[in-house]
Structure formats: structure tokens, C-alpha cells
Amino acid sequence: MPRPPVGVGLKHVNAEFTKSKILPFVNSIYPDIQFTKFCVIREPLDHLFSWWKYRTKLAINSPMSTKKIQFADFIQRYIDFREGDNSAPAYVKVRGQSEFVLDENQKVFTDKVFTLDRIDLVERFISDRAGKNLSLDMHNRSPSAVESSKSLESKLTEKLRKFLSDDDEIYKLASISPDKVKSSFEFHR
Template sequence: MLVFWKEKLVFLAVPKTGSSAYEAALKSRASMAVMDPPELKHAPIYRYNRFFRPMFEKVGADNMETLAVVRDPLDWLGSWFRYRKRPFLNGKPTSTAGIDFDDFVLAYMKGDKPPFANVGSQAKFLEPRPNGVRINHLFRYENQPALQQFIESRLNVTLDLPKTNVSPEMDLTVSTETEKRFRKKCADEYEVWESGL
């Protein structure tokens, strides 16, 4: 999470949406950069609302705006799948070694997800709060030019994004039936993604 105090902007880091590259490029420009622990670095809107927003308001910032990036849901799962194939996870319950992507997506759709498929939800991360706190600026991961233009204009910077935290390329094929089930069961994920710019 990056906080730009003068510009009244908080960049929430949705996992697997390229936030590490933006953090690397902008952390020295930010008033506050929350890099650890992961539960705070990747604070969802409900955690921001509960902990950070009240703190900001106590010191005079009652109109901070929020920014986030959302990724195509199947592509987002693909990034998690590839990340969890890395050798350092071998032998751990969260590893996707020996599992193909179709099985990973099927496991993600279960009510009681196995550890390797328990990766959260973009829709839940970005879910508006009952008090009206919500993401003010939501961009699709696939529309990097619009996101970069917004950031450059809002922060008066020129971005030079490094490649960071990139998972290895691999086959991410799912059957037509699995994709159909996923789109139906996870319709809220697509609804959020489609609401981004």
C-alpha cells in the first residue's frame, strides 16, 4: 500500500495485479509505503476502512481517495497458479506442483478450498463498506496505459516501471466446461473486473 498524502491518494495493493512494480517505482515518492507484513501491504478495502482511514482522518485527511487495480479473474488465478509452482513451495500444502491449471480452477471453486487454491478474492478485496468507503479509482490490469496516465497526472511524475515479481510462463489452458462453470460461479469477480477502466 502506498499513501500519497499531499495528493490525497491511497494505492491499495491487490495481490497479483502488478503492484510490486508500482511500489518499486513510487515508494520513494510516497508519504508512506507499507511493504510488510503482507496482511498490511495487501490491505483490502475493509482493512483500510477499519485501521488506516480512521488514523488518517484523526490527523486531518478526511477525503483521501483510493486507487486499485483489478485483473481478469481467470488470468489472476493463472498468476497465482504460476507463483505457487515455484520450487521454494515444493512439498508445502500451498504448492501447485503436480497440478494442472484446470484442476486448480476447479479447486478454487470449491466451498472448502484446498490450501493450494485458497488465494482470496478480488471482489472481496474491493468490496465497498457499509459506511460508503469504496475504491474511487479502479483500473483494469490489462489497461496499463490508462493507469499509468492517471498516476503520472495525479502525482506529477514520469513512471519507469521495473519488471518485478514476474511468475514463469506456462500453459494456462482450461476446458470450455471449467471456464463456463467459473464464469457462472465467480460472476462477482467478473462484475468487479468489468467495472474497472
């Protein structure tokens, strides 16, 4: 099995790695099987909040630690990073969720996109494919960013949404149906 880039792990493999490494490997073993590519995403602000919250648990001397960083400061530094600030700290270098959905040509790569708040649809999809009932345990349950986002200034939230526009649209379409992104999303940046 191809190894994902260091620090990524298999649960955070983007579309490009899946397309260039995982699918060729799997297809070499199962050439006659057509696989359905899918991913699970969070509400985009929840995604950033989850990374900020997770990184508060890291050792204070780690460059990835947000232990002493307020959420609003994390978001401001994330915006700075997305605007091209090369001196941005490592802890704000969070990939957008669109990277899990779009290929290198910004075309939808995944066949289905599920939202984390509807994990029951993922369970049903996998159970139907496996031919037996399966249950997915939820481990990484961060609180919603809704409460923390109230502390963000409206200008900061407005600026942030500019950088999250593709992720927001993907999330909204996936909330309608896991198949909606494949049929309706167009890249805007």
C-alpha cells in the same frame, strides 16, 4: 502504520482492511486531505492463473505449493472451495478481486479501479496527482491464462465463471473506465 493480516502484505490489502485500519490511520495524520482510493485488478482468470503460477515456485512441502498441480486441477479444487468444501487445500484459498473493491456491505469502496493491462492509466493517474512523471515497474508478470484456459473443459469454465461473475463484471467495467465501477457496479451473489 497498521499491519495487514499475516501473509497478506500491503500490495494485497482488501477494501475492508483499508477502510477499518489504513484510512483511519492516514486520516489521523492528514485530516484535511480527501484521498482517492484505487486498486489495480487482473482479468479474473488471469488472476487465478497468476496465483497458481506463483505457487508453483514454492517448496513442494509447502501447503501453498502448486508445483505438482495442473492448472485444471487447481481450478476444480478452487470451485470445490467456493462451493463450501472445508477440506480444500490451502493453495486454492485465493480471495476474489471484488474484495479489493467492495466493502463489508458489498458496496463499491474504491473510487477508481484500474486494470493491469492498462498500467499506463495508473501511471498517468499517479503522475497527475504527484505533479511529476512517474513510471511503474512491472515485476509480477505472469503469462496470460488464455493458453492454459484452453485446457479447461467447457463445463469447468462455465462453473468457474459462476464464481467469478462479480469479478468479471468489475473487470469489464474497469476496462471501459477506471471510474465506471464506482458508478455502475451492483453486487449479485
